[in-house]
Every structure is written in structure tokens, then in C-alpha cells.
Amino acid sequence: MLTPSRLRTRFRRGSLLSLGAGLALLAAGCGGPSGGAGQITLTLYNGQHVPEASQLVAAFERKTGIEVQMRSNEEDTLADAIVEVERSHPKADLFLSENSPSLEYLTSKGMLAQVDASTLAAVPHGYSSATGSWLGLSAQVSVIVYNPKLIASSQLPRRILDFAAAKYRGKMAFAPADVDFQPIVTSMVAAYGEPKTVAWLKAMKATAGDHAYPDDETVESAVNQGRVAFGVINEYYWLRFHDNAAAKNAKITTFAPKDPGYVLFVAGAAALASSKHPAAAQKFLAFLTTPEAQKLVAETGIEYPLAEPTLGTGPLGRPFTALQPNPIDVARLGDGSLAVTLLRNAGLI
Numbered sequence: 001m002l003t004p005s006r007l008r009t010r011f012r013r014g015s016l017l018s019l020g021a022g023l024a025l026l027a028a029g030c031g032g033p034s035g036g037a038g039q040i041t042l043t044l045y046n047g048q049h050v051p052e053a054s055q056l057v058a059a060f061e062r063k064t065g066i067e068v069q070m071r072s073n074e075e076d077t078l079a080d081a082i083v084e085v086e087r088s089h090p091k092a093d094l095f096l097s098e099n100s101p102s103l104e105y106l107t108s109k110g111m112l113a114q115v116d117a118s119t120l121a122a123v124p125h126g127y128s129s130a131t132g133s134w135l136g137l138s139a140q141v142s143v144i145v146y147n148p149k150l151i152a153s154s155q156l157p158r159r160i161l162d163f164a165a166a167k168y169r170g171k172m173a174f175a176p177a178d179v180d181f182q183p184i185v186t187s188m189v190a191a192y193g194e195p196k197t198v199a200w201l202k203a204m205k206a207t208a209g210d211h212a213y214p215d216d217e218t219v220e221s222a223v224n225q226g227r228v229a230f231g232v233i234n235e236y237y238w239l240r241f242h243d244n245a246a247a248k249n250a251k252i253t254t255f256a257p258k259d260p261g262y263v264l265f266v267a268g269a270a271a272l273a274s275s276k277h278p279a280a281a282q283k284f285l286a287f288l289t290t291p292e293a294q295k296l297v298a299e300t301g302i303e304y305p306l307a308e309p310t311l312g313t314g315p316l317g318r319p320f321t322a323l324q325p326n327p328i329d330v331a332r333l334g335d336g337s338l339a340v341t342l343l344r345n346a347g348l349i
Contacts (some may be wrong), residue, residue: 040280041067041156044094045082047075048267049236052303053096055296060287068094075102076179076336082272083109090274093281096137099179100266101336103134108335113271116282122289122307127266130331134270135285138303138312139325142184142263143252145223145238147229147346153253157231158326160184161192163232164203167345171212173219173231179235180216183263183337186280187326191260194342201346212348217241224250234265236302257324267303 002242046053050072057068070091071078078095079102086092093111097103106112112133119135120128127136146156151171154200157163162170175181188197200327205212220241226249238252255262269288271281279340287293289307298311305312309320343349 001209004277039067040226040277040295041069042093042277042280042284044068044096045078045092046070046072047078047097047102049096049098052297056288059292059296060284063287063292064283066283068284075099077185078102079105084109084271086111086274090272090276092272093275093277095270095272096267097269098265098267099183099336100134100136100268100330100333101179101182101339103129103270104271104330104333105335105337107131107133107309111273113275113278113281113293115271115285117288119282119289121216122286124306124309126329127306128268128330130329131272134268135288136266136268136306136330137288138267138297138305139320139327140234140236140265140303142180142232142261142265143235143238143254144230145220145233145250145252147223147226147228147249148251149249150226150229153256156253157258158254158256160188160232160255161200163261165199165209166207167171168229169207169333170209171229172204173213173222173228174206175213175215175219175231175233176201176204176343176346179217180265181232181334182336182339182343183265183333184261186333186336186343187260187263187328188204189338189342190328190332191326194329194338198217198342198345201342201348205348207344220250224248231262231326239302254324256306258326260326263328266306266330 053070055068063066075097082095107129114132115135120132123136128134144156185197188200211222211228213222216237219231219233220237222228224241235252238250269285271278271285275281291308294305294311297305303312304320312333313319
């Protein structure tokens with residue numbers, strides 16, 4: 001059964017599914033190969049951004065002739081459903097996640113196969129599983145989003161601890177229920193310990209007031225519309241909205257170098273231990289490290305490809321090597337359960 005630490009409400013990409021609905025989604029339509037005799041069809045449970053994942057799948061299919069059926073949902077819903085379904089009714093071959101905690105959770109449950117050593121070697125050390133159970137694909141970073149009509153860049157707090165200051169009451173927004181906020185909480189624990197982190201979370205709740213939103217999209221939208229002065233988000237959502245001509249008011253800037261709020265979000269991929277097509281699943285993981293796949297990641301302008309980090313510059317035009325996030329590795333970010341517990345203790349979820 002699911003542990004309480006894994007049960008959480010998620011509001012990403014316009015869908016809200018209970019665990020039961022997630023189980024039904026994964027149980028339906030994930031049968032055997034749909035092609036002719038002997039043709040392999042992989043089933044991918046996708047918790048990544050659908051447009052980017054779809055491009056990678058299409059390129060892999062063209063290159064190998066192996067079909068991939070993609071089932072998309074929230075990464076936590078998928079991870080929990082994998083634990084519930086795959087042990088007794090194995091159907092999936094691959095899992096793609098927007099953040100590392102879901103991958104670490106599945107690792108702890110023994111649900112992932114070891115990634116081939118040659119594939120792991122294509123990604124710099126520290127951006128994949130320390131135990132070799134999943135592969136780092138790409139990275140995004142947390143940023144400060146602000147509306148210069150409401151607050152000047154020089155007046156912004158550059159340290160996440162200062163976001164909770166009383167002088168910003170009603171001016172600051174964040175999304176405590178969004179999965180992207182969990183690594184920031186864990187990063188704070190690493191820097192300051194649990195008691196100070198809980199106190200900070202409670203202060204964040206008081207400072208934000210009505211501006212504690214369900215997801216990063218809502219934070220970005222509220223800043224852009226002038227309903228709140230600034231907030232913290234994954235930079236992906238600023239760029240996605242910034243492509244819209246109606247969303248030009250919000251700007252972004254970085255946290256202070258190595259601040260606990262300056263977190264690298266690592267997206268990753270894994271083959272399930274229960275896969276009926278392990279060799280083909282490993283072929284998909286290896287494909288993700290090729291220049292062709294990494295170029296697709298970079299061309300979005302949103303994520304930094306980890307196997308070819310020189311290809312990506314992100315929304316602020318910064319090369320990956322210029323980023324200065326808190327030097328906390330994916331292993332220390334863990335499976336997100338500690339962050340969820342502390343967020344609950346602070347009354348934020």
C-alpha cells in the first residue's frame with residue numbers, strides 16, 4: 001500500500017487524477033505489442049513535459065523501428081501507480097520523470113533495472129542515480145519571477161530564506177503543492193536543518209497569504225498579470241508562458257550563487273525491472289544520450305541536455321557551466337518524502 005508520505009495532491013499540465021484514476025489509466029490499453037508478429041512495442045510511462053517527450057519518442061521510433069506507446073500523467077501519480085500495478089501485473093518498460101525524487105522513490109522500492117554502464121558513462125557524474133538505476137536526461141533550474149512594474153530587480157530578495165520576510169507580505173508567491181518545490185525544501189534542510197526549515201515554511205505561508213498557489217504556472221500567471229510582485233518557479237514555466245504575446249510582463253532572474261533556493265531539477269529516465277523487453281528498453285535509454293536526442297532537448301530552449309551540456313543555454317542564454325546552483329546532488333535530494341512531511345507539518349499541503 002502507499003505510504004502517507006507519498007500521497008499528495010498535484011496540479012500540473014491541466015490534469016488532476018486520483019491514484020485510483022492513475023491506476024485505471026495505466027491498466028487500460030497497456031497490453032502487448034500492437035504490430036505484427038515479432039515486432040516489439042515498448043510502453044513508456046511519461047511524467048515529463050509531453051511535447052518534449054513526444055519528440056524524443058518519435059525520433060527513437062524513426063531510428064530503430066521500435067514502437068513506443070506513451071502514457072502521460074503526473075510523475076508522482078505514475079510512480080505510485082507503478083508500485084501498485086507493476087509487481088503483480090507488469091505492463092510498462094520505461095519511466096520518464098520531470099524530477100529525480102520520483103525516480104529515487106522507485107529505486108527504493110526495487111522497481112528499476114540497472115542502466116547499462118556505457119549509457120551511464122555518457123552523462124557527467126552526479127546527474128544520474130548513484131546506484132545506477134536511472135539515467136539523467138536534462139536539467140532545469142529554479143528562478144525568481146517578478147513583475148518590474150511592481151518591484152525593481154534591485155529590491156528582490158536573492159536568497160530563498162528572505163522570501164519569508166514580513167516586508168514582502170502579500171507581495172510574494174510560491175507553489176508549495178507543486179513537485180518542483182520539494183527539492184527546494186530538501187535543499188533548505190541540507191543547509192539549515194529541519195526545525196529551521198519548518199519555521200521558514202510557516203513564515204512563507206504567512207508572507208504569501210492568498211498567494212500560495214497550486215502550481216508554478218499559476219505563480220507565473222499571477223506575477224505576469226500584476227496580482228503579486230514576485231515568486232519562485234521552475235524556469236521552464238516562464239519560457240513557456242513568455243512565448244505568448246500576452247505574457248510579457250513577467251521577468252526572471254537568478255538566486256544568489258549556491259543559495260538553497262537555487263536548485264537544479266534533474267529529469268531522468270529508467271527501465272523498469274519488470275520490463276518484458278529489457279534489451280529494447282536499454283536501447284531507448286542509450287538513445288537519449290545520443291547527439292540527436294540531446295539536440296532535441298536543447299532545441300526546446302528550456303532544458304539543459306546533460307549528455308551534451310554545451311548545446312543548451314536555457315531561457316536566459318546562460319550555458320550550463322555558468323549556472324551556480326546549490327551543490328546538492330540528486331542522491332541527497334532523495335525521494336521527496338521528507339519535503340512532503342515538512343510541508344504537511346507547516347500546514348501547506
